Amino acid sequence: MDSVIDTDPRQETTPAPMTRLRTWPLLGLLPLMVLLRRLPQIIQDGPGNIWMAAAFGPALVSIGILLWWITISRARWRERILGFLGIVAALVATVFLMHPSMRGVGVIVMALPLGIAAFALSQLLTSRMTSSKRTGIAVTLGAIVFLSTTLLKSDGVWGNFALDLSPRWSETVEDRLAAIELDEGGAPASTMTSEAITASIADVKWPGYRGPNWDSVDHTSAIKRDWTQFPPKEHWRIPIGPAWSSFVVAGDLLFTQEQRGEDELVSCYDATTGSPVWSHRSESRFFEPLGGLGPRSTPTLADGVIYAMGAEGDLLALNAASGEMIWKAAVRDLANVSTPMWGFSSSPLVHDDKVVIYAGGKDDKGILALDARTGSLVWAANCGSQSYASPQLLNIHGRELVAILSELGLHLYDPANGNVELMYEWKHDGYRALQPQLVGDDKILIPTGLGTGTGLIKIDDADGKLVVSELWDSKKLKPDFNDCVIHKGHIYGFDDSIFTCISLDDGVSDWKRGRYGKGQALLLAQSHAIVVQTESGEIVLLDASPEAHHELGRVAGPSGKSWNHPVVAGNRLFVRSAEEAVCYELTMSDD
Numbered sequence: 001m002d003s004v005i006d007t008d009p010r011q012e013t014t015p016a017p018m019t020r021l022r023t024w025p026l027l028g029l030l031p032l033m034v035l036l037r038r039l040p041q042i043i044q045d046g047p048g049n050i051w052m053a054a055a056f057g058p059a060l061v062s063i064g065i066l067l068w069w070i071t072i073s074r075a076r077w078r079e080r081i082l083g084f085l086g087i088v089a090a091l092v093a094t095v096f097l098m099h100p101s102m103r104g105v106g107v108i109v110m111a112l113p114l115g116i117a118a119f120a121l122s123q124l125l126t127s128r129m130t131s132s133k134r135t136g137i138a139v140t141l142g143a144i145v146f147l148s149t150t151l152l153k154s155d156g157v158w159g160n161f162a163l164d165l166s167p168r169w170s171e172t173v174e175d176r177l178a179a180i181e182l183d184e185g186g187a188p189a190s191t192m193t194s195e196a197i198t199a200s201i202a203d204v205k206w207p208g209y210r211g212p213n214w215d216s217v218d219h220t221s222a223i224k225r226d227w228t229q230f231p232p233k234e235h236w237r238i239p240i241g242p243a244w245s246s247f248v249v250a251g252d253l254l255f256t257q258e259q260r261g262e263d264e265l266v267s268c269y270d271a272t273t274g275s276p277v278w279s280h281r282s283e284s285r286f287f288e289p290l291g292g293l294g295p296r297s298t299p300t301l302a303d304g305v306i307y308a309m310g311a312e313g314d315l316l317a318l319n320a321a322s323g324e325m326i327w328k329a330a331v332r333d334l335a336n337v338s339t340p341m342w343g344f345s346s347s348p349l350v351h352d353d354k355v356v357i358y359a360g361g362k363d364d365k366g367i368l369a370l371d372a373r374t375g376s377l378v379w380a381a382n383c384g385s386q387s388y389a390s391p392q393l394l395n396i397h398g399r400e401l402v403a404i405l406s407e408l409g410l411h412l413y414d415p416a417n418g419n420v421e422l423m424y425e426w427k428h429d430g431y432r433a434l435q436p437q438l439v440g441d442d443k444i445l446i447p448t449g450l451g452t453g454t455g456l457i458k459i460d461d462a463d464g465k466l467v468v469s470e471l472w473d474s475k476k477l478k479p480d481f482n483d484c485v486i487h488k489g490h491i492y493g494f495d496d497s498i499f500t501c502i503s504l505d506d507g508v509s510d511w512k513r514g515r516y517g518k519g520q521a522l523l524l525a526q527s528h529a530i531v532v533q534t535e536s537g538e539i540v541l542l543d544a545s546p547e548a549h550h551e552l553g554r555v556a557g558p559s560g561k562s563w564n565h566p567v568v569a570g571n572r573l574f575v576r577s578a579e580e581a582v583c584y585e586l587t588m589s590d591d
Contacts, residue, residue: 018132019130020127020128021074022073025072026120026124030117030120037057039054040053040450049430051161054160058113059108059112061113062115065116065119066116070084083135086139087119087138087139091115091146094111094149095107095111098149099150104289106149106154106163106289109163114149115145115146118141118144121141126138151167152166152167156290156291157292158517158535159480159517160497160517173239173240173560174259177239177240177241191275197253199251201301207302208300208301209246210435215437215438215485215523216521217523219526221586222588223586225541228553234555234582234583236273236274237581237582240256243256243294243295244564245295245297246298246576247298247574253270255269255306257294257297264284264295266280267280268320269581279323280323280324286312288341295309297346298347299348306319306320311339312343312344313359314328315328315330315331315348317375327375329375331368332359334365335359337361345433346389351393354370356391358389360384360386360387362385365380367382382420387404387431396412396442405434407429407432408425408427409423409425410436410444421466422466424468426448428451429452430449435447439504442460443458444457445484451478453476454473454502455507456473457470476507477491477495477502481518481563482518484521485522485523490544498512498513511548516538517535519532520532520564521533524568526589529543529544535561536561537556537558538554557575557582560577560579564576564577568586571585571587572585572586
């Protein structure tokens with residue numbers, strides 16, 4: 001009789017026991033995430049686009065962690081799929097629920113790396129568990145961290161690419177301005193008479209971006225340098241809409257740009273009281289998650305007209321006395337170009353009845369000259385396709401030339417017709433947002449950011465042709481978008497985020513000290529002092545000496561982040577941020 005094997009087809013197969021996770025890849029990936037975030041601080045002389053490693057590197061590592069989980073973690077396949085779907089669902093829910101200002105860069109820079117790091121850390125801590133609870137714990141912890149970012153909103157990034165965060169429910173400067181306009185009918189208007197306004201417009205003290213010579217130097221004000229004994233006295237402080245614009249000063253008038261709700265404003269204030277004189281509104285709202293909200297450029301005053309470039313590419317000509325529009329030109333249409341990543345940032349140059357502006361169009365539409373009276377195009381020329389700098393006038397060997405830096409290098413043009421007088425190749429992998437500086441009548445300083453540094457060239461006139469010889473280049477000064485100043489044979493500015501002084505003769509470092517974030521500097525030449533407005537708004541007075549870094553005093557300054565250039569006119573210091581404008585009275589020297 002054949003034996004019969006008793007089998008039950010309904011009997012379930014015992015599942016394979018769960019194993020410990022393979023976690024050694026996480027021990028490399030998590031430190032790599034931290035390293036990439038801090039890479040620009042670690043590698044001071046890295047390439048110009050090293051910021052991309054800090055901004056986007058941790059997100060790429062996050063993807064690597066998810067790939068580890070799916071492929072070689074040793075978790076059972078059911079566990080891997082459920083864990084992956086769970087963490088992705090938490091991320092999708094977070095993006096849906098978070099504040100609009102956090103979507104995009106906020107997700108890539110903050111939410112994704114933090115949530116996935118929490119997921120990975122949990123897996124490290126529970127790797128010895130052999131139950132499905134470990135995956136539930138990891139997904140729950142990652143989801144909590146993801147969802148915590150929905151409580152925040154972003155006003156862009158700081159200079160080190162850390163997000164400028166605030167609680168989602170906190171009041172913004174736009175909220176405060178709207179409340180003032182609604183509850184009080186706006187701030188009290190200035191009582192300046194039309195005669196006083198006309199007289200002020202004729203008394204131009206600071207006509208535009210970085211002053212009369214585009215070099216952030218005031219040659220007229222001699223102040224008492226001891227701010228401990230003679231500190232600046234706050235004269236007025238007002239809320240102001242977001243923008244990275246600086247000021248124009250004419251008599252008792254102050255001009256700037258700002259954002260109010262869905263409108264960009266060109267604003268005129270009473271410089272004595274801070275009261276509004278007029279404002280011109282244009283429907284435009286530019287926000288991008290790195291640079292934040294509002295206009296980027298500074299207006300220019302010439303012949304009674306204010307010229308202002310909006311962040312989305314509209315160039316306006318306004319009556320300086322009333323704010324009434326004379327003409328408007330859509331620069332992006334003239335150049336056949338879309339709004340650049342960080343918005344149109346070029347401040348207008350006005351010269352010989354022309355308004356010159358950088359547009360960034362291809363071929364011969366990089367730089368444009370418009371008729372100052374009508375806004376019609378006069379000439380256009382090639383100028384690279386990536387610059388956030390502004391055209392300025394340089395007098396080289398007695399010849400007036402329009403100068404600007406692009407990603408290609410230094411461009412010099414004949415202002416009458418746009419003919420290229422010189423194209424000096426000084427390529428930079430990152431963006432260009434700095435101004436060239438004329439030294440004497442034949443040397444030009446070319447400041448450039450991370451990875452490239454600063455160089456000095458000499459220009460000779462050989463029978464009408466400009467010829468360049470290179471004097472030196474140095475990585476001891478790597479300003480990002482923070483312009484430097486020159487005083488008595490030395491250059492002062494930001495080497496990344498640390499203030500420094502180098503020799504104009506050879507580019508050798510004199511000293512490097514003073515952490516002011518990504519601030520801006522203004523030289524008071526008669527006082528041998530430098531006003532530094534820090535990125536966090538504080539105002540610091542430095543001794544303009546190559547011997548050592550020495551602070552002469554500091555005051556609180558405006559609240560909020562500031563990338564705005566300070567201005568001095570007479571005994572008044574005007575500073576602003578993306579939230580406030582402040583006027584200080586300086587004590588003048590008796591000498």
